[in-house]
Amino acid sequence: xxxxxxxxxxxxxxxxxxxxxxxxxxxxxxxxxxxxxxxxxxxxxxxxxxxxxxxxxxxxxxxxxxxxxxxxxxxxxxxxxxxxxxxxxxxxxxxxxxxxxxxxxxxxxxxxxxxxxxxxxxxxxxxxxxxxxxxxxxxxxxxxxxxxxxxxxxxxxxxxxxxxxxxxxxxxxxxxxxxxxxxxxxxxxxxxxxxxxxxxxxxxxxxxxxxxxxxxxxxxxxxxxxxxxxxxxxxxxxxxxxxxxxxxxxxxxxxxxxxxxxxxxxxxxxxxxxxxxxxxxxxxxxxxxxxxxxxxxxxxxxxxxxxxxxxxxxxxxxxxxxxxxxxxxxxxxxxxxxxxxxxxxxxxxxxxxxxxxxxxxxxxxxxxxxxxxxxxxxxxxxxxxxxxxxxxxxxxxxxxxxxxxxxxxxxxxxxxxxxxxxxxxxxxxxxxxxxxxxxxxxxxxxxxxxxxxxxxxxxxxxx
Amino acid sequence: xxxxxxxxxxxxxxxxxxxxxxxxxxxxxxxxxxxxxxxxxxxxxxxxxxxxxxxxxxxxxxxxxxxxxxxxxxxxxxxxxxxxxxxxxxxxxxxxxxxxxxxxxxxxxxxxxxxxxxxxxxxxxxxxxxxxxxxxxxxxxxxxxxxxxxxxxxxxxxxxxxxxxxxxxxxxxxxxxxxxxxxxxxxxxxxxxxxxxxxxxxxxxxxxxxxxxxxxxxxxxxxxxxxxxxxxxxxxxxxxxxxxxxxxxxxxxxxxxxxxxxxxxxxxxxxxxxxxxxxxxxxxxxxxxxxxxxxxxxxxxxxxxxxxxxxxxxxxxxxxxxxxxxxxxxxxxxxxxxxxxxxxxxxxxxxxxxxxxxxxxxxxxxxxxxxxxxxxxxxxxxxxxxxxxxxxxxxxxxxxxxxxxxxxxxxxxxxxxxxxxxxxxxxxxxxxxxxxxxxxxxxxxxxxxxxxxxxxxxxxxxx
Numbered sequence: 001x002x003x004x005x006x007x008x009x010x011x012x013x014x015x016x017x018x019x020x021x022x023x024x025x026x027x028x029x030x031x032x033x034x035x036x037x038x039x040x041x042x043x044x045x046x047x048x049x050x051x052x053x054x055x056x057x058x059x060x061x062x063x064x065x066x067x068x069x070x071x072x073x074x075x076x077x078x079x080x081x082x083x084x085x086x087x088x089x090x091x092x093x094x095x096x097x098x099x100x101x102x103x104x105x106x107x108x109x110x111x112x113x114x115x116x117x118x119x120x121x122x123x124x125x126x127x128x129x130x131x132x133x134x135x136x137x138x139x140x141x142x143x144x145x146x147x148x149x150x151x152x153x154x155x156x157x158x159x160x161x162x163x164x165x166x167x168x169x170x171x172x173x174x175x176x177x178x179x180x181x182x183x184x185x186x187x188x189x190x191x192x193x194x195x196x197x198x199x200x201x202x203x204x205x206x207x208x209x210x211x212x213x214x215x216x217x218x219x220x221x222x223x224x225x226x227x228x229x230x231x232x233x234x235x236x237x238x239x240x241x242x243x244x245x246x247x248x249x250x251x252x253x254x255x256x257x258x259x260x261x262x263x264x265x266x267x268x269x270x271x272x273x274x275x276x277x278x279x280x281x282x283x284x285x286x287x288x289x290x291x292x293x294x295x296x297x298x299x300x301x302x303x304x305x306x307x308x309x310x311x312x313x314x315x316x317x318x319x320x321x322x323x324x325x326x327x328x329x330x331x332x333x334x335x336x337x338x339x340x341x342x343x344x345x346x347x348x349x350x351x352x353x354x355x356x357x358x359x360x361x362x363x364x365x366x367x368x369x370x371x372x373x374x375x376x377x378x379x380x381x382x383x384x385x386x387x388x389x390x391x392x393x394x395x396x397x398x399x400x401x402x403x404x405x406x407x408x409x410x411x412x413x414x415x416x417x418x419x420x421x422x423x424x425x426x427x428x429x430x431x432x433x434x435x436x437x438x439x440x441x442x443x444x445x446x447x448x449x450x451x452x453x454x455x456x457x458x459x460x461x462x463x
Numbered sequence: 464x465x466x467x468x469x470x471x472x473x474x475x476x477x478x479x480x481x482x483x484x485x486x487x488x489x490x491x492x493x494x495x496x497x498x499x500x501x502x503x504x505x506x507x508x509x510x511x512x513x514x515x516x517x518x519x520x521x522x523x524x525x526x527x528x529x530x531x532x533x534x535x536x537x538x539x540x541x542x543x544x545x546x547x548x549x550x551x552x553x554x555x556x557x558x559x560x561x562x563x564x565x566x567x568x569x570x571x572x573x574x575x576x577x578x579x580x581x582x583x584x585x586x587x588x589x590x591x592x593x594x595x596x597x598x599x600x601x602x603x604x605x606x607x608x609x610x611x612x613x614x615x616x617x618x619x620x621x622x623x624x625x626x627x628x629x630x631x632x633x634x635x636x637x638x639x640x641x642x643x644x645x646x647x648x649x650x651x652x653x654x655x656x657x658x659x660x661x662x663x664x665x666x667x668x669x670x671x672x673x674x675x676x677x678x679x680x681x682x683x684x685x686x687x688x689x690x691x692x693x694x695x696x697x698x699x700x701x702x703x704x705x706x707x708x709x710x711x712x713x714x715x716x717x718x719x720x721x722x723x724x725x726x727x728x729x730x731x732x733x734x735x736x737x738x739x740x741x742x743x744x745x746x747x748x749x750x751x752x753x754x755x756x757x758x759x760x761x762x763x764x765x766x767x768x769x770x771x772x773x774x775x776x777x778x779x780x781x782x783x784x785x786x787x788x789x790x791x792x793x794x795x796x797x798x799x800x801x802x803x804x805x806x807x808x809x810x811x812x813x814x815x816x817x818x819x820x821x822x823x824x825x826x827x828x829x830x831x832x833x834x835x836x837x838x839x840x841x842x843x844x845x846x847x848x849x850x851x852x853x854x855x856x857x858x859x860x861x862x863x864x865x866x867x868x869x870x871x872x873x874x875x876x877x878x879x880x881x882x883x884x885x886x887x888x889x890x891x892x893x894x895x896x897x898x899x900x901x902x903x904x905x906x907x908x909x910x911x912x913x914x915x916x917x918x919x920x921x922x923x924x925x926x
């Protein structure tokens with residue numbers, strides 16, 4: 001009903017100056033927003049910007065210049081030590097039987113994978129859909145290449161739930177395969193699409209488990225291998241990965257502010273992560289989150305507004321393969337943490353708004369829900385209990401209120417971590433809507449009369 | 464909160480047979496739906512299917528065969544007299560000044576437009592943004608070509624509201640221009656996109672006003688003309704349209720049913736319109752609505768369900784330029800109208816669900832709201848007061864409960880009535896989500912213990 005009322009209010013061709021600032025921010029984003037233009041620049045300046053790469057440095061310099069040129073305050077880079085991992089060439093082929101040679105098997109090494117021997121490795125393929133099934137193979141898994149082939153469940157209403165239920169195959173597959181005696185691990189790409197785009201992502205090794213090479217193959221490639229192995233045919237694969245671990249180098253979190261007019265020591269953070277995988281352009285993941293945060297400050301500044309509290313844009317670094325930026329931000333700002341009223345993260349793409357998620361509780365939750373309710377006409381219709389996301393995780397664990405932007409998710413995993421995550425996958429109006437509602441939310445929290453109470457911690461053992 | 468609970472319930476990899484049928488319908492659509500496959504067929508069998516065309520006949524035959532092949536009941540065609548209007552070639556160019564000759568001006572005649580003289584016509588251009596501005600020109604508009612150039616307002620939260628505020632330029636522009644003495648009318652295309660795709664649509668002539676030719680030009684073409692006319696430069700345009708009115712021919716509404724197990728004379732209609740403009744493939748407008756309706760019955764049938772009331776799929780004809788199918792359906796089913804419990808229309812594209820709109824009032828509204836609430840996990844989060852749409856309009860005016868599917872609208876007017884409305888503009892998961900929620904809604908209403916009360920008519924004069 002409020003949505004209807006607002007829709008009617010919005011019937012005026014342009015909001016008058018007497019309209020609430022939050023509404024003026026969304027309308028300015030829809031009318032003359034700059035988020036899509038900024039994303040266009042980022043995707044061309046630094047399409048590949050993995051931690052430790054020259055592309056990430058270019059992205060940092062671009063972001064600093066963009067923020068300074070828009071007249072924002074305290075624009076700076078804060079140093080972060082990050083890993084430098086380099087993908088190198090990759091090759092996967094069926095060695096036997098001869099009838100299956102030439103099967104098209106597009107692949108991407110998983111982030112952090114070790115290399116194969118320089119000449120590659122050759123081993124029989126086993127296909128499983130769970131770690132339990134793999135363990136049940138016993139000695140039959142020794143010396144093999146294991147393909148983890150459990151699809152994301154399309155019937156789950158939320159694709160992120162389907163991702164959460166499948167992604168252990170990517171993150172833990174190499175460890176589980178090595179424990180079973182395998183020589184390499186493959187994983188069916190984490191996507192609901194059936195296509196030939198492999199989707200990379202990070203893996204984790206464990207100290208006492210041999211490090212074996214691991215790669216993602218496209219969903220169609222996985223289907224081809226299943227078909228070739230039908231009826232118990234024994235496939236041998238050849239895998240060659242030339243990944244290199246090149247130690248650590250310096251990267252940066254990029255920060256900009258609008259200093260609060262009354263309570264400058266109280267801070268509302270809005271941010272995304274500037275690093276991206278070295279495929280596609282990181283347009284949705286997380287170029288969109290970066291330009292939404294940058295645009296939030298630009299919109300406020302361009303309307304001549306100065307909030308009660310400080311608005312801070314944070315572009316975290318190394319979210320994809322280390323989370324060092326998130327940890328470094330929290331460490332560097334330890335003395336300010338009590339003044340962090342809310343940290344808003346956007347890392348689910350630049351799609352049309354659906355709502356928000358937060359760890360806030362009690363009266364703080366209700367206050368935030370009241371603010372979100374004003375955004376319903378623009379599609380952000382709910383606030384639900386949850387978390388902020390990966391980059392606000394360290395802040396959340398330190399007792400800060402965090403919040404996550406939740407856009408429509410139907411298309412997200414078509415693009416996530418693969419070559420399709422390019423500018424043309426982002427719709428200008430959807431990005432303008434999302435930047436506008438994030439700006440309106442950040443502004444409204446920064447303007448609150450009273451700060452939000454910090455979240456009640458759950459009872460010990462329940463997290 | 465209910466959404467959260469359902470999300471948790473949905474955590475099971477596949478819904479058990481004990482899950483509510485509405486949930487099983489959505490999950491079946493997501494897991495093994497056929498809506499996208501059906502839309503692929505329709506877009507290839509009959510991409511152009513304007514009333515009276517051979518394409519529309521092919522579409523009818525395809526739909527009848529598809530519905531019969533899926534084992535549905537009472538599959539039939541009901542005759543409707545429709546207009547046959549043929550577009551013919553079109554050409555628009557700047558004749559003078561010489562500096563502006565060659566300006567790129569993509570155009571599409573408006574549906575129903577008369578032709579220009581065979582050799583075309585040449586006249587000065589005037590550009591206005593409202594009918595009032597045109598009237599203010601007085602004699603200066605005589606003998607001109609009028610361009611109606613008021614953009615859709617991007618700041619309106621709902622693009623349909625922006626369309627509603629701008630579309631009179633297309634539907635009434637020719638009449639207003641003729642009254643001012645102009646020889647032709649052009650209209651800036653109804654879209655929020657700035658591109659070179661002209662968007663057609665119907666115009667209306669009036670009995671006592673001269674019929675002048677009218678066409679839509681792309682938004683970039685409109686911008687080019689504004690630029691060329693800057694500083695008062697006098698432009699002359701040449702326009703040639705070869706449209707033909709070829710009288711009336713017979714077309715059909717296509718109907719299929721699942722007969723109700725307890726109350727076969729009570730009917731829940733679900734439908735879209737089978738005709739489409741003769742550009743693009745009518746994938747969103749309204750191929751999507753057709754396959755959602757067809758898929759609704761297929762899903763119910765494929766799960767072995769038979770509803771308490773009759774479920775009827777109606778593919779109306781001639782929505783775009785006459786609405787004859789909607790009127791013919793109401794006339795042919797006059798004796799059954801009291802048994803029409805609800806008519807659900809989908810004609811806003813195959814995007815992700817957002818909610819529904821209805822003319823239902825009082826307890827009926829509350830009952831429908833309770834059903835819609837179950838669909839929130841899939842994105843259909845609201846039921847708002849409103850109408851059913853164009854094709855359910857005659858039923859609504861006859862006192863029937865009607866309902867309209869409301870999907871996300873950010874992209875709709877990129878495709879509406881233009882060459883971009885092709886299969887690749889439809890996302891398979893979004894279409895499966897939308898077909899699933901429409902099926903779940905239709906099923907739930909057909910299963911209600913008691914029929915819905917008919918809507919309270921508003922007080923005289925308020926409509």
